[in-house]
Amino acid sequence: MNLARRHLLAGFAPAAAAAESDAVRGAFPLARKQVYLNSAGVHPLSTRVQRAGERYLAAQTFGAPHSDESGEAPVEESRILFARLAGARPSEIAIVQSTLAGENIVAAGLGLHDGKGNVVTDELHYHGGLYVYRSLERAGLEVRVVKQKDWRIPASAIDAAVDRNTRLVAITLVSNINGFVHDARAVSAIAHARGARVYADIVQTAGCVPLALRDSGIDFAAASTYKWLMGLRGYGFLYVREELQETVLRRTQFGERQYSGFEYHNFPGSPPGPTPYSWKPAGGGRRYEVGNVSAIGAVCAAEALRYIHELGVGRIQERVMPLVKRIRREVPRFGLPCITPEESIAPMAAFLVEKPEPLRAKLARANVAVKIKWNQMRVSPSVFNTDADVDHFLNALA
Numbered sequence: 001m002n003l004a005r006r007h008l009l010a011g012f013a014p015a016a017a018a019a020e021s022d023a024v025r026g027a028f029p030l031a032r033k034q035v036y037l038n039s040a041g042v043h044p045l046s047t048r049v050q051r052a053g054e055r056y057l058a059a060q061t062f063g064a065p066h067s068d069e070s071g072e073a074p075v076e077e078s079r080i081l082f083a084r085l086a087g088a089r090p091s092e093i094a095i096v097q098s099t100l101a102g103e104n105i106v107a108a109g110l111g112l113h114d115g116k117g118n119v120v121t122d123e124l125h126y127h128g129g130l131y132v133y134r135s136l137e138r139a140g141l142e143v144r145v146v147k148q149k150d151w152r153i154p155a156s157a158i159d160a161a162v163d164r165n166t167r168l169v170a171i172t173l174v175s176n177i178n179g180f181v182h183d184a185r186a187v188s189a190i191a192h193a194r195g196a197r198v199y200a201d202i203v204q205t206a207g208c209v210p211l212a213l214r215d216s217g218i219d220f221a222a223a224s225t226y227k228w229l230m231g232l233r234g235y236g237f238l239y240v241r242e243e244l245q246e247t248v249l250r251r252t253q254f255g256e257r258q259y260s261g262f263e264y265h266n267f268p269g270s271p272p273g274p275t276p277y278s279w280k281p282a283g284g285g286r287r288y289e290v291g292n293v294s295a296i297g298a299v300c301a302a303e304a305l306r307y308i309h310e311l312g313v314g315r316i317q318e319r320v321m322p323l324v325k326r327i328r329r330e331v332p333r334f335g336l337p338c339i340t341p342e343e344s345i346a347p348m349a350a351f352l353v354e355k356p357e358p359l360r361a362k363l364a365r366a367n368v369a370v371k372i373k374w375n376q377m378r379v380s381p382s383v384f385n386t387d388a389d390v391d392h393f394l395n396a397l398a
Contacts, residue, residue, distance in 0.1 A: 021319075021386070024311070028384040035368045035389045040176065040204055040348050040380035043230050045300070052303035053232075056296050074298040079285070081305035082229075082237045085313065086202070086221070087212035091284030092245075094238040095293045099203045100128045102222025102238035103170070105288055106199050107132055109249035110168060115140025117167040120191075122146040122153045124175035126201050133170065151178050151339045155186040166196040173221070174204040177376070178339045179346035181209070188217025197248065203227050206237075208320070208347050208382075210313050213239050220249065225297065228347075228382075230304035235297025240285060255290035258282050316383045320347045323381045323390050334397045336377065348380040359397075366396035 025031050030044040045053075075095060083090040096102045112119065112133075119133050123145060133143045144161045146153055153171075162169060169191040171182050184200065191198045200221040205211055207228030213221055221239040225231030240249055251258070261280040265273030281287070308316070328338050328349040336351035353359055353375050360372045370393075371378040381389065 025384045025386065027307075028382075031384045031389075035366070035392045037379045037381050037385065037389065037393060038369045038371050039382035040227060040378060041371050042233075043227050043382060044384070045232075046230060046304070046307060048307055049230060049300045049303050053296055053300050056299045071295070074295070074302045075293060078235075078298050078301040078305060079237070081302060081309065082206070085211065085305065085308065086206060086237075086239060087214055087216075088239050089214070089242060092214075092239055092242050094240065094285035094288040095298070096222060096236045096238045096289075097234055097294075098236050099126070099201055099222045099224045100132070102220075102236060103129050103132055103199060103201065105238060105252075106168070106220045106222075106240075106249065107136065108252040109288075110197065111250070112136055112141055112167065113139055117165045118142035118144055118163075119168045119170060120144045120146065120158060120161045120166050120196075121170040122158070123148045124151075124153055124172060124177050124180050125170060126172045126176055126203075129170055129172070129201060148180075150341075152180050152341055153182065155183050155190065158187055159190045162190055162194050162196060164194050166191070166194055168197050168199055170199045170201075172201040172204065173218075174202075174209060174344075174346040176201075176204050176378075178341075178350035178378070179204070179344045179348040180341055181344055181346055184216035184218055188219075192217065197244070202239075203236075204346060204348070207308055207313065208316060209345055210317070214241070219244055225301045225304065229301065230308065231301040232294070232297045235294045235301050238285065238288060240288065242284075245284070245287060249288075251287055253290045257289035257291065257293070258287050311383065317345070317347070319383055320381055320385070321345070323385055323387065324349055326387075326390055327379050327381070327393070330394055331379070331397065336397075339376070347382065348378055350376055350378045353377050363393075363396055366392065368393050368396050 027046040028044050030036050036044060079093045080090045083093050113136060119141060121133055137143055146157045146161050169187060171187060173184060174181050188198050197219040200218045202221045203223040206223040219241050222236060224236040226233045259279035259281055264270045264277050266276040324347050328340055331351055332338050336353060338349060338351050340350045353372060356372050356375055363370060
């Protein structure tokens with residue numbers, strides 16, 4: 001290779017990376033209007049997802065409302081794409097309304113409403129999940145909440161809480177509070193050794209941290225699409241390990257998505273049959289679905305998942321984590337202690353805030369969006385953010 005060509009190629013990779021960075025930033029128009037650092041709350045839509053949603057609405061308004069675009073095709077595509085992203089099989093994925101809807105299916109399907117045994121969870125679990133189990137205490141269920149230590153939940157503390165009467169260990173794999181990441185394999189091994197199952201809220205994991213659900217030992221997991229999956233509210237996924245479907249996790253709701261080929265046998269001209277009607281049961285994750293799912297949610301989820309696969313979760317992480325580490329390192333000098341563990345691989349940084357209202361007002365004046373709640377500030381950049389955004393944020397804190 002001649003010297004001139006070597007110099008040309010040496011400069012090509014940074015130039016290509018810069019062009020890709022500009023393209024990604026350009027795909028999220030909100031990035032041009034605001035320093036948006038709250039993707040762990042609600043992720044902005046890309047223009048690709050916007051266009052997919054508009055095509056769906058146009059078809060519903062001017063075209064054929066029962067076309068493939070508004071039917072099962074995008075639902076099944078989203079199921080397949082999510083399974084690939086999460087390290088699962090498509091047959092292990094059910095479509096649900098939200099993360100919490102999935103967690104409720106698990107609680108009901110395990111029969112926790114009978115009030116027997118105990119559930120182990122922790123202080124860094126999503127508050128909606130904590131409400132589920134605290135509500136079941138009225139039926140007699142014992143709820144053991146492991147306390148955080150240095151803003152972590154040690155596997156040893158879970159080990160101490162789980163016993164032979166534990167039916168479920170419920171965790172948020174990446175905590176929405178501060179980005180603490182559980183050791184999924186360790187938690188699963190602890191639970192399974194005592195006959196318990198493991199549920200993981202993965203809404204702060206899927207799309208921003210590499211996932212391998214089957215390999216992790218996790219039994220059940222759920223995620224909505226409006227955070228790191230870059231889709232809409234009202235659409236999500238529930239993972240149920242294939243070996244546990246129906247044998248361990250029972251259906252407690254029934255509806256039309258759980259069968260196909262429904263046929264009447266009791267009307268004039270209908271085919272004969274031994275019963276008034278018949279159907280073919282649906283297998284896999286569909287057995288936990290009930291009625292209609294959001295068609296536009298499916299369309300947008302499928303398009304967003306295509307985009308995430310094109311970008312690659314590993315590359316998203318490589319792009320975002322330097323920004324996150326810089327935020328974790330520099331914000332404490334403004335008197336805001338960091339409560340995110342240094343080793344966390346999640347794209348968020350959380351800080352204690354003594355006086356939240358003045359800080360909220362200061363950042364609003366600077367056109368910076370973060371989450372400030374419970375005397376904490378959570379900052380969560382995504383793939384469209386840049387060092388210039390972090391500069392602006394830090395200057396606003398000064």
